[in-house]
Amino acid sequence: MMRRGFDIYPGAQTPNGGHGTACVRRGKFPPAIGRRKTCKNRVKQHEEGIGRMSIELKKLILERSTGVVMSAMIAVMVCVVGLTRPAMAQGPLRIEITDGVIEPLPFAIPDFQAENTEAGEYARSIARVVAADLVGTGLFREIPADAFVSGITSFASPVAYADWKAINAQALITGAVSASGDSLNVKFRVYDVFSGQPLGEGLQFSGAISSWRRVAHKVADIVYSRITGESGYFDSRVVFVAESGPKNAKRKRLAIMDYDGANVQYLTDSSALVLAPRFSPTGDKILYTSYETGFPQVYVLDVATVGRQVLSQQQGTMTFAPRFSPDGRTIVYSLSMGGNTDIYAMDINGGNPRRLTSTPAIETAPSYSPDGSQIVFESDRSGSPQLYVMPAGGGEATRISFGQGQYGTPVWSPRGDLIAFTKQYGGRFHIGVMRTDGSEERLLTASFLDEGPTWAPNGRVIMFTRESQGATGAPSLYSVDISGRNLRRVVTEGAASDPAWSPLLK
């Protein structure tokens, strides 16, 4: 069912009659949009190379899954259903994200087993973070522990499926934690309760105790991945601008946090205005705009050392709206000179600047396609701000936005299928998505001021800035999924704006 024009979903979470199904095809997003038809063995994709800075996470397969289970998952695409649909209850555990989940999938996650005394607090905390990650997607609903018929007394013991079926837990996640010295080991399994089988292999991660939240996020990413067939996004970070002070004298500084708001670290002080940070493709560098010299200029900051370096300082120019190319070698940005703003690109070291647009119009907010071949950007060359796509080296641009209103801050999805944008129309701001040719525009949010979308690493969730109006108005971070559901505030200590999501951490 192809749709033209656009629909407004202001964070709507419309219930749909309570059929108990976790997967209702609503036709809002046709299956053609990047849906994976197969459920690959993701475990293999993840097996190596999980390590970053001081954190070492190892994944070991506890047992091999039977070929039967995996091939069944590949072959059948069946929605997860509740007790009210017994005919389908034997199908594999599966959520189709693109369908817009109406009824979240019920799961149970008993506290993980502490295998030694040192692991005690982590056994519970890790399970809590996994649960929060899953519930936060809007796709899952946790069954509270006080509803459990039986608990898990040993990670190795067989699961009493009937007890979990009785409380309608579609998925069961069990785990065990051991700790010694500075390191932590977490084993876990996912069960498809109604099929009475494990869902994929049992796995274990080991890492530093200080990285226990990352371990939990990795567990949640795998659970999410096994049930949805999509890669996860929980083991990721968000860089943003932390704001303080009154609206007319705001202090801004760069901050970085886990995607869920935990572990906030400040990267700059508030002595200079900073705007719109962006991660490098590997997540170790951040581009941003700072008024450190009194004039806005693009800087690059090393996340590990917090060292920063100005990238472009040409007298009489301002540079802003920077973004990395997908290979991390090029930076595309806006440069204003003599009142005219165009898009330029330069090498990562600041060398070899080249002009990509040359019109008297405002051209800004460039974003690369994931293959690096094209750039989507905002231009008012037609008289009002609209979205255009051009080759990455510059050249003829094709307008892709044709709806009413003004469009800005386009961002190409990491999957390549959609472009998220800010739209101003009828005195309201919206976050929306459209296909890369501009078709099937859909607005996901509406408020006094929503702007600056950034994609989750899996291209299924968008974070953005929402600012309240008036003298005491302040910005906060929000997230919404691409069906316009599950609008949530991302809790930050104070006011926050300009989020940028990192890639999935390694």
Add this chain to the structure above:
Amino acid sequence: MKRIAMASLVVGALALSACSKDRLGDEYGTGGLGGDYVAGSPSDPKSPAYFQQTIGDRVLFAIDQSTLSAENTEILNKQAAWLMENPAYTAIVEGHADEQGTREYNLALGARRASAVNNYLIERGVAPNRLQTVSYGKERPLEICSTEVCYAKNRRAVTVLAAGAATS
């Protein structure tokens, strides 16, 4: 003159971010807030206070526009005359936008506004090397309500004086 004490405190706190020249009445990015302390008396034609308050250091723009109105050019004519009579000052023209519009677009729009004023002052005889432009986009609103009454005052370009003759 309580403002003097306050202003100097702020300047002290922000010394790290100060520009090479002292900007009068516009500590770090306050964006030409009306009423900031500047030197001298508004009735002394040689004083920055006269420039700021008697002539008027700012011009306002229509929504999403950077063209100068007749009212604007009248103010800018006086600004240009003052700058030419007072060579001991340079100026930074700050462009600002209201909160309607995205951050990036408003930065570019503020640059257009600053440039329109900059170009006009040059046209009226001010040496180009005495002027610089900067855009604050929507980062430094003067008025903080979310209605057109405030927006109209925030869509502005402010000519902020700095002490010291042009060096290049």
